[in-house]
Amino acid sequence: MFPAETGASGAALAPYAVDPRQSRGRLVAEPPCPTRSLYQRDRDRILHAAAFRRLNYKTQVFIYHEGDHYRSRLTHSLEVAQIARALARTLRVDEDLTEALALAHDLGHPPFGHAGERALDAAMARAAGFDHNAQSLRVVTDLERKYANFDGLNLTWETLEGLVKHNGPLLGPRAEKPVPDPVLTYCAKQDLELATFASVEAQIAALADDIAYNNHDIDDGYRAGLFTFNDLAEVPLAARVLAEAMAAHPGIDGARLINEAIRRLITAMIADVAAETTRRLAMLQPQSAADIRHADRAMVAFSDTMRADVDALRAFLFARVYREPRIMRIMGEAEGVVGDLFRRYATDPAALPPEWREQAPEPGTPAFARHVADFIAGMTDRYALAEHARLFDATPDLR
Incomplete structure (x- = not known):
């Protein structure tokens, strides 16, 4: 393993790079890994996350069954990571942190890309809306549940900061829109300093x-x-x-x-x-x-x-x-699928799978609406269509 002050190429990191030795650590303290840096460990946890695997069947632009050669959210994320690492190496910043952020940036995308996001945001209008960047934070801090000692992936402060602020500050004069509720909720227990820019590594991603x-x-x-x-x-x-x-x-x-x-x-x-x-x-x-x-x-x-x-x-x-x-027609139909699913689960909690019913907050509350949005956001395109076919008499073919 290269020393903390060098990049993967062995070159010395620039003074403005994030230094793993000065990390603000994880929300839940863990012993260090003997073979990997903090950010290598973050990257590996993202790669092994179920939400990352599901990106393979989530729309980038073209629905998954249109052909095997079109990009999915997964292949898009891998291409982003390749470009990000090249830039990180050129600018002499931490490549592993940069790669982790590139791989994680779309974890919160619902099925059918931005069409699914628009549908969920509309459905959640009375419960603080839906934002895929904020959902990515929910995935890595709560919804991935595979470790014995914590929910989420327990990523470092620097990775979480970059995931939330990679497009710029969320508070202050540079903020472009209100801060999503899930981000504010998380920052109440770990301050991600929303009024500042993120690291060079996050900006590269x-x-x-x-x-x-x-x-x-x-x-x-x-x-x-x-x-x-x-x-x-x-x-x-x-x-x-x-x-x-x-x-x-x-x-x-x-x-x-x-x-x-x-x-x-x-x-x-x-x-x-x-x-x-x-x-x-x-x-x-x-x-x-x-x-x-x-x-x-x-x-x-x-x-x-x-x-x-x-x-x-x-x-x-x-x-x-x-x-x-044709793309607009398909995406319009996809929005309808997501909207239908949300309304059905919101009014008929028994339609949820058993494990999601058992963990559900009180129906009719904003917390329950967020629970339903979490479930739908985690779906792949094909699972969303299968659920729609299970619950409704007619499901669009999306072709």
Whole structure:
């Protein structure tokens, strides 16, 4: 095992990196592992979690039965982790903490991706709503129940902080929306300092998520026939990499061209984030992870030019993939499935499986609504459809 002050490559960590030797530890004290650092142990617990395995059958963009080549939440999370580790190594921060955060960032997603989240948020309107980031915190602090001495995974403070704040502070002038109730509830027993930024490691995981989903949604959208290369060439950043790939490989076939273009896009985005982050760090001159937390802006970011290019790419994907009529129809039907399930369980607790009935709070209370949301959020796409078919006379095919 490398010493705590070095990364996986053996290079010395930067002064602004999170140092495992200065960790604030776990809510429930545990003896150290003789063979792994704190954050390696966090990563391993996430990998072995049931919620992580279920991501394999949760929608990214395309429903699982549309084809074996499309991304699921699991494969998306693995791609995020790969990109995040590459950036962490370049910026000389803790790769294991970065990887743990990348792998955990979607653990709270319900079935059918953002469609399922919208349905649960609407169903929970009178019980403080539903947020997948807050649900990820519930998964790792409560809902995973496999250890004898505690509920959840008992992850380190730094991992929990990064999971909650990877998109920025949740309190203060930089906060974009109210703090979800599950986050406030948890912070009452372990303060995650919601008014500050998270670590560089957490910020890397957030940008890696952006890089991964923008690029693999291009790949999946092209495979699904939702746009052509001519369509994609309307996006300036994509046009540049397509031209480079075709110039370097005249006559290249479509399957290779889309992969070559995506490879170049990912490389360009990673290089841009590394350069912009290095520039921001040079201006701040942080001497500790605390300096990152108390900075007046995020340190890990795209340059203004790349941000504009990424925004244009995202607008293309919204128009040609996420808002494509067939995808919209399927996601609308998926929202209906989740809404139906919530209303049935909420009004008929006997419809819940025995183990969830036995643990249920008083029906009709906000706590019971949260219990139902926890159950549905943990479902895979196929289990949600099977439950709907069990409880209702007609279930949409989602094709």
